Amino acid sequence: MGFIFKILDKEHIDLIIPLVQKLNDEKISFPVLQKRFHEMVNQNYECAVILEGEKLIGVCGLWFCTRHYSGKSVEPDHVFIEETYRGKGLGKQFFKWIYDYVSGKGCEAVELNTYVTNYPSHKFYYNQGFNILGYHFLKKL
Template sequence: MPFEFKIIEKSKIKEVIPLVQKLTEHKFSDAVLESRFLEMANQNYECAVIYNDDKLIGVSGLWFCTRHYSGRSVEIDHVFIDDGYRNRGLGKQFLNWIYKYIKDKGFESIELNTYVQNHPSHKFYFNEGFKILGYHFVKTL
């Protein structure tokens, strides 16, 4: 199976919504996600994707910023690989592609958040060399 890793064009950003909908138990309407992704695409955000032939099977948001504690940093967000493609080493290949992509752009660190209950992701990220730095808190206003 030929896998293609790339940055999706901003004009095609809505194509990631079905995968992002599978990511979490807390669902938003497609209209809400479309509005948010269109706004995100006009910020310091890019979206890395995986295609298997013409089928979109993986996604990860990339937020570019500079942080006082980590320098030029990229936060990966909503990382998801479709169920039928898991446990084949594709996640590791995807992250290796992302690491190279962001390093080539001059960024020096990568960070992420993962849901507390998503234990398989914790093991995966520990194996990738990530360390827990703190807690992520959210308050809806």
């Protein structure tokens, strides 16, 4: 069976929450994520997914903006692929699909953040041609 890459209709955004919870070790409750995602889909956000048949196995949020230093860009966010599907080239296929999709929307650059301790993602992004340009800082209010 093949994989399907597509943009999720915003009315189905709740389907990704269990995968995003796995990415964050379920530290953020379903109701909190649901509220946040319902706000996000009404901003410059889209959600790309990977399906195997009807089964959702991967997710990647896409934030669109224009930055003074890179032009129109997209920021992949909360990238997650179910563990049993990793290490088989699926992430590479997914990102190829994402690059083609966002190029079609006029994006000139892709930039992202990844957790400092997520070493497998660092290797993946280096292999995808990403370079480290700075640090991401966060202050909770």
